[in-house]
Amino acid sequence: MSRRTVHLDNTLALALEGFAWLPNRLRRGGADALRTRVLGQRAVALHGPEAARFFYDERHVRRQGAIPGPVRSTLFGHHAVHTLDGEAHRVRKALFVALLMDGGIDTLVTRAGAAWESAARDWADRRGPVVLFDEVSRVLTRAVTDWTGVPVAPEDLPALAADLVAMVDGFATAAPRHWRARRARTRREDWLAGLVERVRRGDAVAPAGSAVREVAEHRDVDGNRLDPCTAAVELLNILRPTVAVSWFVAFAGHALHRWPEHRERLRAGDPAFAEAYAHEVRRFYPFAPFVGGRAVADLEWGGVRIPSGAMVLLDIYGQNHDPRIWPDPYRFDPDRFVGREIGPFKLVPQGGGDPRTGHRCPGEMITVALLRDLVVRLARLDCTLPPQDLRIPLSRIPTRPRSGVLLDVRAAA
Numbered sequence: 001m002s003r004r005t006v007h008l009d010n011t012l013a014l015a016l017e018g019f020a021w022l023p024n025r026l027r028r029g030g031a032d033a034l035r036t037r038v039l040g041q042r043a044v045a046l047h048g049p050e051a052a053r054f055f056y057d058e059r060h061v062r063r064q065g066a067i068p069g070p071v072r073s074t075l076f077g078h079h080a081v082h083t084l085d086g087e088a089h090r091v092r093k094a095l096f097v098a099l100l101m102d103g104g105i106d107t108l109v110t111r112a113g114a115a116w117e118s119a120a121r122d123w124a125d126r127r128g129p130v131v132l133f134d135e136v137s138r139v140l141t142r143a144v145t146d147w148t149g150v151p152v153a154p155e156d157l158p159a160l161a162a163d164l165v166a167m168v169d170g171f172a173t174a175a176p177r178h179w180r181a182r183r184a185r186t187r188r189e190d191w192l193a194g195l196v197e198r199v200r201r202g203d204a205v206a207p208a209g210s211a212v213r214e215v216a217e218h219r220d221v222d223g224n225r226l227d228p229c230t231a232a233v234e235l236l237n238i239l240r241p242t243v244a245v246s247w248f249v250a251f252a253g254h255a256l257h258r259w260p261e262h263r264e265r266l267r268a269g270d271p272a273f274a275e276a277y278a279h280e281v282r283r284f285y286p287f288a289p290f291v292g293g294r295a296v297a298d299l300e301w302g303g304v305r306i307p308s309g310a311m312v313l314l315d316i317y318g319q320n321h322d323p324r325i326w327p328d329p330y331r332f333d334p335d336r337f338v339g340r341e342i343g344p345f346k347l348v349p350q351g352g353g354d355p356r357t358g359h360r361c362p363g364e365m366i367t368v369a370l371l372r373d374l375v376v377r378l379a380r381l382d383c384t385l386p387p388q389d390l391r392i393p394l395s396r397i398p399t400r401p402r403s404g405v406l407l408d409v410r411a412a413a
Ligand code: HEM
Pocket: 081, 082, 083, 093, 096, 100, 237, 238, 239, 241, 242, 244, 245, 246, 247, 248, 287, 288, 291, 292, 349, 350, 351, 352, 358, 359, 360, 361, 362, 363, 364, 366, 367
Protein backbone atom coordinates (compact mmCIF):
# COMPACT_ATOMS: atom_id res chain seq x y z
CA MET A 1 0.00 0.00 0.00
CA SER A 2 1.44 3.40 -0.94
CA ARG A 3 1.57 6.09 1.73
CA ARG A 4 -0.08 9.35 0.72
CA THR A 5 0.28 12.68 2.49
CA VAL A 6 -3.02 14.50 2.81
CA HIS A 7 -2.59 18.23 2.30
CA LEU A 8 -5.13 20.45 4.03
CA ASP A 9 -6.66 23.18 1.94
CA ASN A 10 -4.77 26.44 2.44
CA THR A 11 -7.32 28.92 1.08
CA LEU A 12 -8.12 30.27 4.54
CA ALA A 13 -4.43 30.52 5.45
CA LEU A 14 -3.82 32.43 2.20
CA ALA A 15 -6.70 34.80 3.00
CA LEU A 16 -5.36 35.39 6.52
CA GLU A 17 -1.63 35.59 5.82
CA GLY A 18 -1.68 37.23 2.37
CA PHE A 19 1.81 37.95 1.07
CA ALA A 20 3.48 35.92 3.84
CA TRP A 21 1.53 32.71 3.14
CA LEU A 22 3.76 31.10 0.50
CA PRO A 23 7.18 32.39 1.68
CA ASN A 24 6.37 31.26 5.26
CA ARG A 25 5.47 27.75 4.18
CA LEU A 26 8.47 27.38 1.90
CA ARG A 27 10.79 28.62 4.64
CA ARG A 28 9.28 26.24 7.18
CA GLY A 29 9.61 23.34 4.73
CA GLY A 30 13.27 24.27 4.15
CA ALA A 31 12.96 23.58 0.41
CA ASP A 32 12.27 25.48 -2.82
CA ALA A 33 9.24 23.31 -3.70
CA LEU A 34 6.28 22.03 -1.73
CA ARG A 35 2.94 20.40 -2.32
CA THR A 36 -0.20 22.03 -0.94
CA ARG A 37 -3.90 22.55 -1.70
CA VAL A 38 -5.52 25.86 -2.47
CA LEU A 39 -9.04 26.74 -3.72
CA GLY A 40 -9.85 23.03 -3.33
CA GLN A 41 -7.15 22.02 -5.83
CA ARG A 42 -3.80 20.22 -5.75
CA ALA A 43 -1.00 22.71 -6.04
CA VAL A 44 2.78 22.75 -6.05
CA ALA A 45 4.59 25.93 -5.02
CA LEU A 46 8.01 26.68 -6.48
CA HIS A 47 10.61 29.26 -5.47
CA GLY A 48 13.75 30.81 -6.92
CA PRO A 49 15.32 31.71 -10.29
CA GLU A 50 15.75 28.07 -11.38
CA ALA A 51 12.13 27.36 -10.51
CA ALA A 52 11.14 30.44 -12.54
CA ARG A 53 13.08 29.09 -15.54
CA PHE A 54 11.17 25.80 -15.17
CA PHE A 55 7.81 27.59 -14.71
CA TYR A 56 8.19 29.77 -17.81
CA ASP A 57 8.90 26.76 -20.05
CA GLU A 58 5.70 26.03 -21.98
CA ARG A 59 6.51 22.33 -21.96
CA HIS A 60 5.94 22.42 -18.21
CA VAL A 61 3.23 24.96 -17.43
CA ARG A 62 0.22 26.19 -19.38
CA ARG A 63 -2.23 28.96 -18.53
CA GLN A 64 -5.57 27.71 -19.82
CA GLY A 65 -7.83 26.92 -16.87
CA ALA A 66 -5.31 28.27 -14.39
CA ILE A 67 -6.83 31.63 -13.44
CA PRO A 68 -9.79 31.34 -11.05
CA GLY A 69 -13.12 32.78 -12.27
CA PRO A 70 -13.27 35.55 -9.63
CA VAL A 71 -9.84 36.80 -10.75
CA ARG A 72 -10.88 36.79 -14.43
CA SER A 73 -14.12 38.63 -13.55
CA THR A 74 -12.21 41.44 -11.84
CA LEU A 75 -8.51 41.75 -12.64
CA PHE A 76 -7.84 40.31 -16.12
CA GLY A 77 -11.19 39.83 -17.87
CA HIS A 78 -12.36 36.68 -19.65
CA HIS A 79 -10.49 35.36 -22.75
CA ALA A 80 -7.58 37.72 -21.99
CA VAL A 81 -4.02 37.16 -23.23
CA HIS A 82 -3.14 35.89 -19.74
CA THR A 83 -5.27 32.76 -20.33
CA LEU A 84 -3.86 31.70 -23.74
CA ASP A 85 -1.17 29.17 -24.62
CA GLY A 86 1.02 28.29 -27.62
CA GLU A 87 0.44 29.97 -30.99
CA ALA A 88 -2.81 31.63 -29.84
CA HIS A 89 -0.85 33.31 -27.07
CA ARG A 90 2.03 34.38 -29.31
CA VAL A 91 -0.28 36.00 -31.88
CA ARG A 92 -2.25 37.90 -29.21
CA LYS A 93 0.92 38.77 -27.32
CA ALA A 94 2.45 40.31 -30.47
CA LEU A 95 -0.29 42.98 -30.28
CA PHE A 96 0.86 43.97 -26.77
CA VAL A 97 4.55 43.79 -27.63
CA ALA A 98 4.07 46.13 -30.62
CA LEU A 99 2.02 48.61 -28.56
CA LEU A 100 3.92 48.50 -25.27
CA MET A 101 7.52 47.58 -26.01
CA ASP A 102 8.36 48.77 -29.52
CA GLY A 103 8.33 52.55 -29.21
CA GLY A 104 5.86 55.14 -27.99
CA ILE A 105 6.74 54.78 -24.31
CA ASP A 106 8.37 58.24 -24.23
CA THR A 107 5.12 59.82 -25.37
CA LEU A 108 3.24 58.14 -22.54
CA VAL A 109 5.83 59.30 -20.00
CA THR A 110 5.70 62.87 -21.37
CA ARG A 111 1.90 62.87 -21.07
CA ALA A 112 2.12 61.54 -17.50
CA GLY A 113 4.69 64.20 -16.58
CA ALA A 114 2.47 66.96 -18.01
CA ALA A 115 -0.60 65.60 -16.19
CA TRP A 116 1.43 65.44 -12.93
CA GLU A 117 2.64 69.06 -13.26
CA SER A 118 -0.84 70.33 -14.00
CA ALA A 119 -2.28 68.40 -11.01
CA ALA A 120 0.59 69.52 -8.73
CA ARG A 121 -0.32 73.18 -9.28
CA ASP A 122 -3.76 72.37 -7.95
CA TRP A 123 -2.41 70.35 -4.97
CA ALA A 124 -0.68 73.46 -3.65
CA ASP A 125 -4.01 75.34 -3.67
CA ARG A 126 -5.85 72.73 -1.60
CA ARG A 127 -6.71 73.54 1.96
CA GLY A 128 -5.97 70.09 3.34
CA PRO A 129 -3.56 67.32 2.42
CA VAL A 130 -3.84 65.40 -0.87
CA VAL A 131 -3.86 61.59 -1.08
CA LEU A 132 -0.90 60.71 -3.29
CA PHE A 133 -2.33 57.35 -4.40
CA ASP A 134 -5.65 58.87 -5.55
CA GLU A 135 -4.00 61.81 -7.28
CA VAL A 136 -1.53 59.64 -9.19
CA SER A 137 -4.32 57.28 -10.28
CA ARG A 138 -5.99 60.27 -11.99
CA VAL A 139 -2.72 61.53 -13.47
CA LEU A 140 -2.06 58.11 -15.00
CA THR A 141 -5.65 57.67 -16.18
CA ARG A 142 -5.39 61.01 -18.02
CA ALA A 143 -2.07 60.02 -19.59
CA VAL A 144 -2.96 56.49 -20.64
CA THR A 145 -6.39 57.28 -22.07
CA ASP A 146 -4.92 60.07 -24.22
CA TRP A 147 -2.03 57.80 -25.25
CA THR A 148 -4.26 54.87 -26.22
CA GLY A 149 -6.83 57.05 -28.03
CA VAL A 150 -9.68 56.40 -25.58
CA PRO A 151 -11.75 59.60 -25.45
CA VAL A 152 -12.57 60.68 -21.87
CA ALA A 153 -14.00 64.07 -20.90
CA PRO A 154 -12.24 65.72 -17.91
CA GLU A 155 -15.38 65.45 -15.77
CA ASP A 156 -15.56 61.65 -16.39
CA LEU A 157 -11.93 61.03 -15.51
CA PRO A 158 -12.16 60.59 -11.68
CA ALA A 159 -14.88 57.92 -12.02
CA LEU A 160 -12.85 56.04 -14.63
CA ALA A 161 -9.72 56.20 -12.45
CA ALA A 162 -11.74 54.86 -9.50
CA ASP A 163 -13.06 51.96 -11.62
CA LEU A 164 -9.59 51.03 -12.89
CA VAL A 165 -8.24 51.05 -9.33
CA ALA A 166 -11.23 49.01 -8.12
CA MET A 167 -10.55 46.20 -10.64
CA VAL A 168 -7.10 45.70 -9.12
CA ASP A 169 -8.10 46.31 -5.52
CA GLY A 170 -10.89 43.73 -5.41
CA PHE A 171 -9.53 40.65 -7.18
CA ALA A 172 -8.27 38.64 -4.21
CA THR A 173 -11.00 38.97 -1.62
CA ALA A 174 -14.62 38.10 -0.91
CA ALA A 175 -15.09 41.48 0.79
CA PRO A 176 -17.42 44.14 -0.69
CA ARG A 177 -14.52 45.55 -2.69
CA HIS A 178 -14.67 42.37 -4.83
CA TRP A 179 -18.23 43.20 -5.94
CA ARG A 180 -17.21 46.79 -6.57
CA ALA A 181 -14.47 45.38 -8.85
CA ARG A 182 -16.94 43.21 -10.79
CA ARG A 183 -19.33 46.12 -11.32
CA ALA A 184 -16.46 48.35 -12.44
CA ARG A 185 -15.30 45.74 -14.96
CA THR A 186 -18.78 45.15 -16.41
CA ARG A 187 -19.36 48.90 -16.77
CA ARG A 188 -16.02 49.55 -18.47
CA GLU A 189 -16.12 46.50 -20.75
CA ASP A 190 -19.55 47.61 -22.04
CA TRP A 191 -18.26 51.13 -22.62
CA LEU A 192 -15.07 50.06 -24.45
CA ALA A 193 -16.83 47.35 -26.50
CA GLY A 194 -19.14 50.13 -27.74
CA LEU A 195 -16.12 52.26 -28.65
CA VAL A 196 -14.53 49.37 -30.60
CA GLU A 197 -17.78 48.83 -32.53
CA ARG A 198 -18.01 52.52 -33.38
CA VAL A 199 -14.38 52.60 -34.55
CA ARG A 200 -15.00 49.58 -36.77
CA ARG A 201 -18.09 51.20 -38.29
CA GLY A 202 -16.20 54.45 -38.82
CA ASP A 203 -18.44 56.33 -36.36
CA ALA A 204 -15.58 57.12 -33.96
CA VAL A 205 -12.07 58.34 -34.68
CA ALA A 206 -9.08 56.35 -33.45
CA PRO A 207 -5.69 57.66 -34.58
CA ALA A 208 -3.57 55.28 -36.69
CA GLY A 209 -1.16 53.37 -34.46
CA SER A 210 -3.20 54.05 -31.31
CA ALA A 211 -4.05 51.10 -29.06
CA VAL A 212 -7.76 51.57 -29.76
CA ARG A 213 -7.23 51.20 -33.51
CA GLU A 214 -4.70 48.36 -33.23
CA VAL A 215 -6.89 46.35 -30.85
CA ALA A 216 -9.99 46.98 -33.00
CA GLU A 217 -8.14 45.73 -36.10
CA HIS A 218 -6.13 42.91 -34.51
CA ARG A 219 -6.67 39.43 -35.95
CA ASP A 220 -6.25 36.42 -33.70
CA VAL A 221 -4.59 33.11 -34.66
CA ASP A 222 -7.85 32.00 -36.38
CA GLY A 223 -7.71 35.06 -38.68
CA ASN A 224 -10.77 36.65 -37.05
CA ARG A 225 -11.05 39.97 -35.29
CA LEU A 226 -11.58 39.94 -31.55
CA ASP A 227 -15.23 40.05 -30.56
CA PRO A 228 -15.98 43.53 -29.12
CA CYS A 229 -16.04 42.26 -25.54
CA THR A 230 -12.62 40.59 -25.80
CA ALA A 231 -11.28 43.72 -27.53
CA ALA A 232 -12.55 45.72 -24.54
CA VAL A 233 -10.87 43.24 -22.16
CA GLU A 234 -7.53 43.75 -23.91
CA LEU A 235 -7.88 47.54 -23.97
CA LEU A 236 -8.51 47.35 -20.24
CA ASN A 237 -5.35 45.21 -20.01
CA ILE A 238 -3.45 48.33 -21.05
CA LEU A 239 -5.44 50.99 -19.15
CA ARG A 240 -5.84 49.14 -15.84
CA PRO A 241 -2.22 48.08 -15.19
CA THR A 242 -0.87 51.46 -16.27
CA VAL A 243 -3.05 53.06 -13.59
CA ALA A 244 -1.85 50.30 -11.22
CA VAL A 245 1.58 51.94 -11.34
CA SER A 246 -0.06 54.26 -8.73
CA TRP A 247 0.58 51.50 -6.18
CA PHE A 248 4.31 51.76 -6.83
CA VAL A 249 4.26 55.57 -6.74
CA ALA A 250 2.51 55.44 -3.35
CA PHE A 251 5.17 52.96 -2.20
CA ALA A 252 7.84 55.37 -3.46
CA GLY A 253 6.17 58.09 -1.33
CA HIS A 254 6.47 55.76 1.64
CA ALA A 255 10.13 54.99 0.83
CA LEU A 256 11.06 58.66 0.47
CA HIS A 257 9.58 59.37 3.87
CA ARG A 258 11.18 56.34 5.54
CA TRP A 259 14.62 56.74 3.92
CA PRO A 260 14.92 60.51 3.18
CA GLU A 261 18.64 60.12 2.42
CA HIS A 262 17.74 59.21 -1.19
CA ARG A 263 15.77 62.37 -1.84
CA GLU A 264 18.68 64.62 -2.89
CA ARG A 265 20.05 62.06 -5.36
CA LEU A 266 16.63 61.74 -6.95
CA ARG A 267 16.17 65.50 -7.06
CA ALA A 268 19.47 65.79 -8.91
CA GLY A 269 17.80 63.80 -11.69
CA ASP A 270 20.55 61.21 -12.31
CA PRO A 271 18.68 58.78 -14.63
CA ALA A 272 20.74 55.73 -13.55
CA PHE A 273 19.84 56.30 -9.88
CA ALA A 274 16.17 57.00 -10.69
CA GLU A 275 16.00 53.71 -12.61
CA ALA A 276 17.70 51.82 -9.76
CA TYR A 277 15.21 53.40 -7.35
CA ALA A 278 12.32 52.23 -9.55
CA HIS A 279 13.69 48.67 -9.51
CA GLU A 280 14.16 48.70 -5.74
CA VAL A 281 10.59 49.92 -5.21
CA ARG A 282 9.35 47.05 -7.42
CA ARG A 283 11.54 44.51 -5.56
CA PHE A 284 11.00 45.72 -2.01
CA TYR A 285 7.28 46.46 -1.82
CA PRO A 286 4.52 43.83 -2.08
CA PHE A 287 2.31 43.82 -5.16
CA ALA A 288 1.83 40.48 -6.99
CA PRO A 289 2.27 37.63 -4.45
CA PHE A 290 2.68 34.78 -6.97
CA VAL A 291 1.75 33.72 -10.51
CA GLY A 292 0.06 30.46 -11.38
CA GLY A 293 -0.39 27.93 -14.16
CA ARG A 294 -1.17 24.23 -14.62
CA ALA A 295 1.26 21.34 -15.09
CA VAL A 296 1.18 20.12 -18.71
CA ALA A 297 2.26 16.55 -17.76
CA ASP A 298 3.51 14.56 -14.77
CA LEU A 299 6.65 16.48 -13.84
CA GLU A 300 9.16 16.82 -11.06
CA TRP A 301 11.07 19.81 -9.76
CA GLY A 302 13.34 20.10 -6.72
CA GLY A 303 12.55 16.52 -5.75
CA VAL A 304 8.80 17.20 -5.62
CA ARG A 305 6.42 15.37 -7.94
CA ILE A 306 4.02 17.63 -9.87
CA PRO A 307 0.98 15.68 -11.12
CA SER A 308 -0.38 16.56 -14.56
CA GLY A 309 -3.07 19.25 -14.28
CA ALA A 310 -1.99 20.42 -10.79
CA MET A 311 -1.76 24.13 -10.11
CA VAL A 312 1.83 25.37 -10.17
CA LEU A 313 2.49 28.56 -8.18
CA LEU A 314 5.66 30.60 -8.57
CA ASP A 315 6.55 32.55 -5.44
CA ILE A 316 7.15 36.16 -6.53
CA TYR A 317 7.12 38.05 -3.24
CA GLY A 318 9.34 35.46 -1.57
CA GLN A 319 11.87 35.48 -4.40
CA ASN A 320 12.11 39.26 -4.26
CA HIS A 321 13.09 38.95 -0.57
CA ASP A 322 15.30 35.87 -0.68
CA PRO A 323 18.65 36.61 1.06
CA ARG A 324 20.37 34.10 -1.27
CA ILE A 325 19.51 36.43 -4.17
CA TRP A 326 19.32 39.83 -2.47
CA PRO A 327 21.78 40.31 0.41
CA ASP A 328 20.04 42.00 3.36
CA PRO A 329 16.70 41.84 1.48
CA TYR A 330 14.70 43.95 3.94
CA ARG A 331 17.08 46.88 3.50
CA PHE A 332 15.72 49.39 0.96
CA ASP A 333 18.84 49.94 -1.09
CA PRO A 334 18.51 51.29 -4.66
CA ASP A 335 22.30 51.04 -5.09
CA ARG A 336 21.98 47.28 -5.38
CA PHE A 337 20.74 47.97 -8.93
CA VAL A 338 23.14 50.73 -9.98
CA GLY A 339 25.31 49.57 -12.88
CA ARG A 340 24.04 45.97 -12.63
CA GLU A 341 22.54 43.78 -15.33
CA ILE A 342 19.39 42.00 -14.17
CA GLY A 343 18.95 38.40 -15.34
CA PRO A 344 15.58 37.38 -16.86
CA PHE A 345 14.64 35.16 -13.89
CA LYS A 346 16.07 37.18 -10.99
CA LEU A 347 13.91 40.26 -10.38
CA VAL A 348 10.36 39.00 -10.90
CA PRO A 349 7.74 41.51 -9.61
CA GLN A 350 6.20 41.36 -13.11
CA GLY A 351 7.04 37.75 -13.94
CA GLY A 352 10.18 36.23 -15.48
CA GLY A 353 11.60 35.06 -18.80
CA ASP A 354 11.10 36.74 -22.18
CA PRO A 355 8.07 39.07 -22.37
CA ARG A 356 7.97 38.84 -26.18
CA THR A 357 7.30 35.11 -26.23
CA GLY A 358 6.28 34.04 -22.73
CA HIS A 359 3.76 35.42 -20.23
CA ARG A 360 6.11 37.91 -18.60
CA CYS A 361 4.49 41.35 -18.28
CA PRO A 362 4.82 43.36 -21.51
CA GLY A 363 4.24 46.54 -19.49
CA GLU A 364 7.45 46.29 -17.47
CA MET A 365 9.35 48.84 -19.59
CA ILE A 366 6.41 51.23 -19.21
CA THR A 367 6.26 50.64 -15.46
CA VAL A 368 9.97 51.38 -15.04
CA ALA A 369 9.84 54.40 -17.38
CA LEU A 370 6.85 55.93 -15.56
CA LEU A 371 8.33 55.28 -12.14
CA ARG A 372 11.75 56.64 -13.14
CA ASP A 373 10.10 59.90 -14.15
CA LEU A 374 7.50 60.19 -11.39
CA VAL A 375 9.82 59.41 -8.45
CA VAL A 376 12.01 62.35 -9.48
CA ARG A 377 8.95 64.65 -9.66
CA LEU A 378 7.82 63.33 -6.27
CA ALA A 379 11.25 63.93 -4.72
CA ARG A 380 11.23 67.48 -6.10
CA LEU A 381 7.76 68.24 -4.74
CA ASP A 382 7.90 70.73 -1.88
CA CYS A 383 5.78 68.87 0.65
CA THR A 384 5.57 67.43 4.14
CA LEU A 385 3.71 64.42 5.48
CA PRO A 386 1.10 65.19 8.16
CA PRO A 387 0.49 62.56 10.89
CA GLN A 388 -1.09 59.49 9.25
CA ASP A 389 -1.20 55.68 9.21
CA LEU A 390 1.55 54.57 6.83
CA ARG A 391 1.40 50.88 7.80
CA ILE A 392 1.27 48.45 4.88
CA PRO A 393 -0.75 45.38 5.96
CA LEU A 394 0.79 42.25 4.43
CA SER A 395 -2.42 40.31 5.02
CA ARG A 396 -4.21 42.38 2.38
CA ILE A 397 -3.74 41.57 -1.34
CA PRO A 398 -3.09 43.97 -2.98
CA THR A 399 -1.85 46.26 -0.25
CA ARG A 400 -0.67 49.85 0.09
CA PRO A 401 0.05 52.37 2.85
CA ARG A 402 -3.23 52.63 4.75
CA SER A 403 -3.42 56.42 4.39
CA GLY A 404 -2.68 56.31 0.66
CA VAL A 405 0.23 58.69 1.59
CA LEU A 406 -1.09 62.11 2.63
CA LEU A 407 0.95 65.08 1.44
CA ASP A 408 0.77 68.75 2.44
CA VAL A 409 2.01 70.39 -0.74
CA ARG A 410 3.43 73.94 -0.73
CA ALA A 411 3.27 76.18 -3.79
CA ALA A 412 6.40 76.27 -5.93
CA ALA A 413 8.45 79.45 -5.29
C1 HEM B 1 1.88 48.09 -11.74
C2 HEM B 1 2.83 47.47 -12.28
C3 HEM B 1 2.66 46.10 -12.85
C4 HEM B 1 2.76 44.91 -12.21
C5 HEM B 1 3.08 44.65 -10.74
C6 HEM B 1 2.51 43.89 -13.20
C7 HEM B 1 2.57 42.53 -12.94
C8 HEM B 1 2.32 41.56 -13.90
C9 HEM B 1 2.41 40.15 -13.64
C10 HEM B 1 2.86 39.50 -12.33
C11 HEM B 1 2.05 39.52 -14.78
C12 HEM B 1 1.89 38.01 -14.99
C13 HEM B 1 3.13 37.34 -15.49
C14 HEM B 1 2.85 35.87 -15.68
O1 HEM B 1 1.70 35.46 -15.80
O2 HEM B 1 3.78 35.09 -15.72
C15 HEM B 1 1.69 40.53 -15.75
C16 HEM B 1 1.22 40.27 -17.01
C17 HEM B 1 0.73 41.23 -17.86
N1 HEM B 1 0.84 42.60 -17.71
FE1 HEM B 1 1.66 43.53 -16.13
N2 HEM B 1 2.23 44.49 -14.40
C18 HEM B 1 2.32 45.83 -14.24
C19 HEM B 1 2.18 46.79 -15.21
C20 HEM B 1 1.69 46.55 -16.48
C21 HEM B 1 1.47 47.56 -17.47
C22 HEM B 1 1.85 49.03 -17.29
C23 HEM B 1 0.88 46.94 -18.54
C24 HEM B 1 0.41 47.52 -19.84
C25 HEM B 1 0.46 48.80 -20.15
C26 HEM B 1 0.76 45.53 -18.22
C27 HEM B 1 0.19 44.57 -19.02
C28 HEM B 1 0.24 43.22 -18.77
C29 HEM B 1 -0.28 42.20 -19.68
C30 HEM B 1 -1.02 42.45 -20.99
C31 HEM B 1 0.04 40.95 -19.12
C32 HEM B 1 -0.29 39.56 -19.68
C33 HEM B 1 0.95 38.99 -20.40
C34 HEM B 1 0.78 37.58 -20.91
O3 HEM B 1 -0.02 36.82 -20.36
O4 HEM B 1 1.46 37.26 -21.89
N3 HEM B 1 1.26 45.34 -16.96
N4 HEM B 1 1.88 41.77 -15.19
